[in-house]
Amino acid sequence: MITLQHHPKLTDVAAFIARLNGNSETHIGYCGKKFDEVIDTLKKDFGDLPARDAFLIATKSDHIIGVCGFDADIERGKAEIWGPFVDYEDVLQVSIMLWEAMIRKIPDVIHTVSLFPEDNNKKVMTFANELSFDSISKESVLTCSKETFRRITNDSVINLSSEHYSSFMKLHEQLFPNAYIKGNEIIEGLSEKSTVFGVVDQHNKLLGYLYAEADPEFGEGSIEFFGVTPLSRNKGIGASLLSKGLEWLFAFPSIEEVTLCVRADNNKAIRLYKSLGFTIEHQLTLFEKRLDKSK
Numbered sequence: 001m002i003t004l005q006h007h008p009k010l011t012d013v014a015a016f017i018a019r020l021n022g023n024s025e026t027h028i029g030y031c032g033k034k035f036d037e038v039i040d041t042l043k044k045d046f047g048d049l050p051a052r053d054a055f056l057i058a059t060k061s062d063h064i065i066g067v068c069g070f071d072a073d074i075e076r077g078k079a080e081i082w083g084p085f086v087d088y089e090d091v092l093q094v095s096i097m098l099w100e101a102m103i104r105k106i107p108d109v110i111h112t113v114s115l116f117p118e119d120n121n122k123k124v125m126t127f128a129n130e131l132s133f134d135s136i137s138k139e140s141v142l143t144c145s146k147e148t149f150r151r152i153t154n155d156s157v158i159n160l161s162s163e164h165y166s167s168f169m170k171l172h173e174q175l176f177p178n179a180y181i182k183g184n185e186i187i188e189g190l191s192e193k194s195t196v197f198g199v200v201d202q203h204n205k206l207l208g209y210l211y212a213e214a215d216p217e218f219g220e221g222s223i224e225f226f227g228v229t230p231l232s233r234n235k236g237i238g239a240s241l242l243s244k245g246l247e248w249l250f251a252f253p254s255i256e257e258v259t260l261c262v263r264a265d266n267n268k269a270i271r272l273y274k275s276l277g278f279t280i281e282h283q284l285t286l287f288e289k290r291l292d293k294s295k
């Protein structure tokens with residue numbers, strides 16, 4: 001008999017996710033692949049609810065066969081679904097059991113949930129269709145290693161200072177109106193591990209920016225946002241910003257790999273990423289579903 005368990009041990013959850021998420025056939029874009037990284041996120045940096053309240057596990061004969069949870073963003077009314085991760089012959093059956101129990105745990109303020117399976121993860125792709133999720137976009141995850149990084153000259157790139165904050169916030173909103181993080185939140189969170197670089201013209205007007213985050217504890221870095229004003233494109237500003245961002249991240253001794261996520265049809269950006277040494281690691285589909293809690 002398959003049993004569902006609420007408030008599971010986070011080490012069990014993290015071990016199960018780390019085991020399945022390294023395989024493209026069971027990969028989900030939101031979650032890490034290394035046990036240490038997953039457990040750290042679950043314990044310290046997991047949405048607006050404690051992870052133990054947001055996860056369920058399915059067991060059979062005392063063995064874990066499935067895990068699913070949600071990472072809630074209460075302010076935006078959205079949650080990212082971590083899973084479903086299932087290691088059992090009838091994946092769909094266990095996925096639906098986990099889903100139905102999990103959905104009852106999601107607070108009413110959450111109106112939309114998203115799934116982010118790798119396209120090769122046929123089981124979760126089928127699950128999304130069975131549950132009538134809307135397919136929102138195709139996304140690519142690219143990685144660049146210290147060895148493949150091809151640096152280019154970037155003398156024009158500056159560290160963003162307070163005089164540029166308001167134009168940065170405007171440009172960020174203009175280029176990424178639905179971003180998971182707003183410009184003011186990026187500014188408030190700036191630290192030695194997260195930075196914004198910019199390029200300005202002779203009148204000190206901001207022409208482009210790049211926001212990067214370092215995670216030296218786990219040897220990783222990411223380019224989170226990167227854009228140039230429409231009139232300033234095709235002049236090499238994007239390439240300079242990207243090179244500077246990678247240089248900054250790879251200056252952390254432990255960081256060997258930098259990751260980013262981009263829409264799969266953004267050929268221009270992908271060409272640029274590849275020219276500096278990135279390669280495509282995952283092709284994923286973002287799905288969303290509005291929850292009707294009245295049913």
Ligand SMILES: CC(C)(COP(=O)(O)OP(=O)(O)OC[C@H]1O[C@@H](n2cnc3c(N)ncnc32)[C@H](O)[C@@H]1OP(=O)(O)O)[C@@H](O)C(=O)NCCC(=O)NCCS
Binds near residue numbers: 228234235236262
């Ligand atoms: C992606 C983006 C950041 C690129 O910025 P950019 O400043 O135009 O980038 P570059 O100028 O370095 O390179 C773009 C092209 O211009 C060419 N180029 C660079 N310098 C040039 C010059 N002096 N003269 C002519 N062409 C030039 C590059 O070879 C490249 O050509 P390609 O598209 O044929 O490969 C920009 O298009 C953008 O802001 N897009 C919207 C936001 C976005 O998609 N962000 C990335 C995803 S998060």
